Amino acid sequence: MSISFDRALGIHEKALGFRAQRAEVLANNIANADTPHYKARDMEFANVLAAQVEKNQNGHISLDRTDSQHIAADGIDTGAGVLAYRTPFQPSIDENTVDAQIEQAKYAENTVQFQASFTLLNSKFKGLVSALRGE
Numbered sequence: 705m706s707i708s709f710d711r712a713l714g715i716h717e718k719a720l721g722f723r724a725q726r727a728e729v730l731a732n733n734i735a736n737a738d739t740p741h742y743k744a745r746d747m748e749f750a751n752v753l754a755a756q757v758e759k760n761q762n763g764h765i766s767l768d769r770t771d772s773q774h775i776a777a778d779g780i781d782t783g784a785g786v787l788a789y790r791t792p793f794q795p796s797i798d799e800n801t802v803d804a805q806i807e808q809a810k811y812a813e814n815t816v817q818f819q820a821s822f823t824l825l826n827s828k829f830k831g832l833v834s835a836l837r838g839e
């Protein structure tokens with residue numbers, strides 16, 4: 705009998721990847737806090753989860769081909785609608801929408817959630833290892 709990692713690990717593996725990707729987006733926002741006309745972006749876990757559930761229910765994403773010589777692009781995750789612009793609480797003169805305090809708070813919150821996902825994933829692996837050893 706083989707072990708299905710998808711069933712054993714559940715959503716924790718994908719949540720960890722999402723948290724790492726969101727950390728990059730938030731760090732990019734913080735790095736561009738003084739860049740004129742920069743628009744802050746963010747990702748919502750609920751939106752990513754809904755997109756993943758829809759993808760699993762409908763199968764792979766398929767793109768239309770307008771010519772028979774085009775390469776088929778079945779199964780490509782376009783990520784449409786996942787990365788959104790943040791609405792600023794207070795407008796700035798240079799049209800930058802980054803609020804450093806909000807970005808740092810979101811980054812800290814994401815770090816805690818990343819650690820929680822990592823801890824849950826680690827406990828799942830420990831359970832699998834002990835099951836394989838027969839403990």
